[in-house]
Amino acid sequence: MLDVELIRKDFPILNRLINNKPLIYLDNGASAQKPGVVIEAITNSYSQEYANVHRGLYHLSNLATEKYESVRGIVAKFLNAPNAKQIVLNSGTTEGLNSIAYGWAMPRLEPGDEIILSIMEHHANIVPWHFLREKQGVILKWIDLEEDGSFDEQRLIDAISPKTKLIAITHLSNVLGTKVDVKRICQYARKKGVPVVVDGSQAAAHMPVDVQDIGCDFYAVTGHKLYGPTGSGALYISQDRMREMKPFMGGGDMIKEVHKDLITYNEPPMIMEAGTPGIVQTIGLGVALEYLLEVGMSNVASHETDLTKYANQELSKLNWLNIQGNSPDKAGIFSFTIEGAGHPHDISTVLDKKGVCVRAGHHCAQPLMEHLGVSATCRASVGLYNTKAEIDSLVDALKLCHELFA
Numbered sequence: 001m002l003d004v005e006l007i008r009k010d011f012p013i014l015n016r017l018i019n020n021k022p023l024i025y026l027d028n029g030a031s032a033q034k035p036g037v038v039i040e041a042i043t044n045s046y047s048q049e050y051a052n053v054h055r056g057l058y059h060l061s062n063l064a065t066e067k068y069e070s071v072r073g074i075v076a077k078f079l080n081a082p083n084a085k086q087i088v089l090n091s092g093t094t095e096g097l098n099s100i101a102y103g104w105a106m107p108r109l110e111p112g113d114e115i116i117l118s119i120m121e122h123h124a125n126i127v128p129w130h131f132l133r134e135k136q137g138v139i140l141k142w143i144d145l146e147e148d149g150s151f152d153e154q155r156l157i158d159a160i161s162p163k164t165k166l167i168a169i170t171h172l173s174n175v176l177g178t179k180v181d182v183k184r185i186c187q188y189a190r191k192k193g194v195p196v197v198v199d200g201s202q203a204a205a206h207m208p209v210d211v212q213d214i215g216c217d218f219y220a221v222t223g224h225k226l227y228g229p230t231g232s233g234a235l236y237i238s239q240d241r242m243r244e245m246k247p248f249m250g251g252g253d254m255i256k257e258v259h260k261d262l263i264t265y266n267e268p269p270m271i272m273e274a275g276t277p278g279i280v281q282t283i284g285l286g287v288a289l290e291y292l293l294e295v296g297m298s299n300v301a302s303h304e305t306d307l308t309k310y311a312n313q314e315l316s317k318l319n320w321l322n323i324q325g326n327s328p329d330k331a332g333i334f335s336f337t338i339e340g341a342g343h344p345h346d347i348s349t350v351l352d353k354k355g356v357c358v359r360a361g362h363h364c365a366q367p368l369m370e371h372l373g374v375s376a377t378c379r380a381s382v383g384l385y386n387t388k389a390e391i392d393s394l395v396d397a398l399k400l401c402h403e404l405f406a
Contacts, residue, residue: 002299008385010035010291021355024390029174029333029381030359031224032205034288038228041287045280053279054253068279071286072269075234078289079219080210086242088269089282092233093201094124096220097168099235099248099272100197101128104218105166107246111137113165116156118143118180119371120173123364125199129168139163144371149176149325157188167196171203175365175379176325177308177333179203186215195241201225205383206304206331208297217241223281227384228288232281235272242268249274300384307382308332311391318395320402324372332382335363337374338398342405344378350404351378354397 008014011033016023025033045067051060053068072084081087090096105115115129119142132138141164143156156167167189171182186196195217200209204221211219218241223232237245247254247265252275256264265271292300311334315321324335338347348360359379362369369375380394 002295002303002384004303004385004387007295008387010037011385012036012039014385018355018357019353021353024354024356024393026380026382026386026390026394027357027359028205028225028383028386029202029363029379031230032227032383033385034227034229034284035291037291038284038288042229042280042284045283050280052276064279064283067283067286068277071234071282071289074286074289074293075221075236078209078293079204079221079234079236080212081236082212083239085269086237086239088235088237088272089277090233090235090273091231091278091281092222092224093199093220094222096218096233096235097124097197097199098128099245100218100220101131103245103248103272104195104241105129105132105138106136108244109136109138109165112139112163114139114141114161114163115166115168116141116143116159116164117168118151118156118170119145120151120176120178120365120368121168121170122174122199122201123366124201125168125170125197126367129166138165142367145176145178146327148327149173149178149330150327151178151180153181153184156185160189160192160194164192164194167194168199169196170199170201171209172200172206172331172333173325173365173368174202174333175335175363175368175377176327177330177381178325178327179329179331182216183214186217190215202331202333205300207301211236223285223288226285226288227291228285229278229281231278232285234285237269245272247271247274251275253277295384303384304332304382307386307388307391310388311380311382311394314391314395315398318398318402320406321398324374324377332386333379334381335377335379337377338401338405340402340405342401344376346405347378347398347401350401351394351397354393354400356380356394356397358394 219236344360
């Protein structure tokens with residue numbers, strides 16, 4: 001069981017005031033706050049242990065390399081990957097998804113081949129596939145949602161054809177909180193020989209993830225949503241797909257030898273890691289994941305499920321609040337608009353005056369916004385340190401918005 005009051009003590013920023021009000025941070029879907037152990041690890045890395053990694057023969061470089069490389073094993077443990085060599089370290093999910101597009105899909109897909117997407121994908125899991133549409137004539141096939149915002153996996157399964165060469169699907173919608181049964185999709189896709197890319201950027205912060213159980217070919221995560229630093233992330237790649245990967249960028253550790261008329265590439269996963277990496281960011285990510293492993297992702301999920309039920313109960317009492325997406329098992333992500341003249345940007349500004357931090361806009365999901373018939377929403381998203389009292393404060397602040405904009 002998660003002791004939320006004890007957890008909150010680990011996050012220094014939660015002690016501050018915003019507009020003379022206690023900070024109520026409900027923008028975890030965009031980026032999570034950092035526990036003290038992560039902040040301390042970053043500070044210590046820069047002040048006591050910084051050096052470039054790999055190929056250095058002196059103490060500081062060896063120390064930095066050891067700490068940096070240990071993060072592969074931590075990520076593998078966090079995702080239950082079979083082997084640390086199946087983990088590519090990168091700057092986040094966006095880089096991970098682009099590396100799949102350039103390093104795996106572009107060398108293989110031909111005009112007329114299909115990539116299946118859901119309408120609720122984040123732009124980071126849309127734009128790379130549009131590159132293939134523009135450059136190689138690949139067809140993007142879209143799967144819509146049910147009326148309540150839930151996702152029927154059978155619709156996607158039924159859409160698989162002989163021309164389907166890839167499925168790219170979110171594990172958890174960053175707008176609706178809708179969960180996708182990616183394991184079911186992967187089981188069927190495997191029978192058809194279709195690789196599956198799972199965008200785990202949202203899901204990995206809210207529930208236990210087991211890539212072996214899911215059976216996906218790729219699983220991308222981003223560090224800053226996992227209570228780690230920005231500019232950090234990782235990509236799990238199955239052994240079969242890892243053998244097929246081509247370099248995404250050139251230079252740095254992805255190369256073994258360079259001659260005037262010949263180059264030889266490094267072994268996986270290094271072949272996918274060009275240039276000087278985000279050393280300190282990645283070390284910070286490792287500390288963040290160790291923190292989550294100690295707390296227990298099942299405990300995080302249980303706490304957030306309880307909080308989500310309470311938020312659903314309280315927000316549903318506001319009959320002038322329009323919530324987008326009400327799937328039965330949704331996660332703690334609430335996108336909403338208010339009846340009346342209040343634009344989401346105005347609502348967010350008023351909430352900020354009460355110390356409540358929410359996101360406003362299209363949330364990098366414009367196809368979904370078009371599907372919902374709105375240009376923007378406000379979004380409140382919970383994390384492991386949020387409380388029912390903070391949900392009450394959100395509700396009170398929304399009531400003020402309703403009075404102002406009705």
